[in-house]
Amino acid sequence: MIIYGTKPVHLKTIENNIVKCGNCEKQGHMAFHYFSSHFHVFWIPMFPYRRKGGSSCTNCGEELKPKQMPEHVKRAYKETKKDVRLPIWQFSGLALIGLIIAYSFYASGQTSDLKDQYIASPRAGDVYSYKTEEGYSTLKIAEVTSDSLFMIPNEYEVESVMGVYKLDKPENYADYMYGISRDEIERMYADSEIITIDREEN
Numbered sequence: 001m002i003i004y005g006t007k008p009v010h011l012k013t014i015e016n017n018i019v020k021c022g023n024c025e026k027q028g029h030m031a032f033h034y035f036s037s038h039f040h041v042f043w044i045p046m047f048p049y050r051r052k053g054g055s056s057c058t059n060c061g062e063e064l065k066p067k068q069m070p071e072h073v074k075r076a077y078k079e080t081k082k083d084v085r086l087p088i089w090q091f092s093g094l095a096l097i098g099l100i101i102a103y104s105f106y107a108s109g110q111t112s113d114l115k116d117q118y119i120a121s122p123r124a125g126d127v128y129s130y131k132t133e134e135g136y137s138t139l140k141i142a143e144v145t146s147d148s149l150f151m152i153p154n155e156y157e158v159e160s161v162m163g164v165y166k167l168d169k170p171e172n173y174a175d176y177m178y179g180i181s182r183d184e185i186e187r188m189y190a191d192s193e194i195i196t197i198d199r200e201e202n
């Protein structure tokens with residue numbers, strides 16, 4: 001469940017000593033109040049979407065929304081509004097999303113660098129997940145020679161790429177191996193038939 005909504009935040013109250021109250025006609029008692037609502041997801045402010053506000057008179061207590069204000073009060077209200085800035089934290093969700101996107105680009109770049117490295121210098125024990133004709137399975141490197149990889153096939157396969165990691169158990173591997181030329185492995189990798197490469201670093 002995603003919790004989202006809007007939340008009004010008080011930005012600023014600015015007193016105005018020049019404008020006369022439209023109700024009690026006293027000067028020097030007007031205050032303008034400015035609010036900004038922001039859209040939030042799980043209470044993280046994403047972006048401001050609407051500004052609200054009003055006036056109040058400390059003498060007679062009259063409170064007005066902008067459309068209820070007499071013309072001269074409204075003019076002053078709008079003029080003062082120009083000095084009220086939106087707080088930058090109301091954009092923090094957008095900033096956070098930007099950071100996450102930037103990080104995921106960085107992380108996927110790192111992952112493919114590592115895969116390139118593993119393909120270029122294979123090691124016994126590396127596990128490749130790859131596309132079969134109807135699904136996905138794994139191959140484990142048993143031996144590396146200068147032109148071939150000797151692979152132990154997994155005897156099982158899964159339909160979904162998401163489940164392929166579950167296949168990587170010792171009891172699932174066959175008791176034989178076969179050689180695949182390193183050129184062929186590189187072709188499979190270039191054609192994205194090899195999905196992941198797992199290496200246990202020690």
Ligand SMILES: [Zn+2]
Binds near residue numbers: 021029
């Ligand atoms: Zn008043």
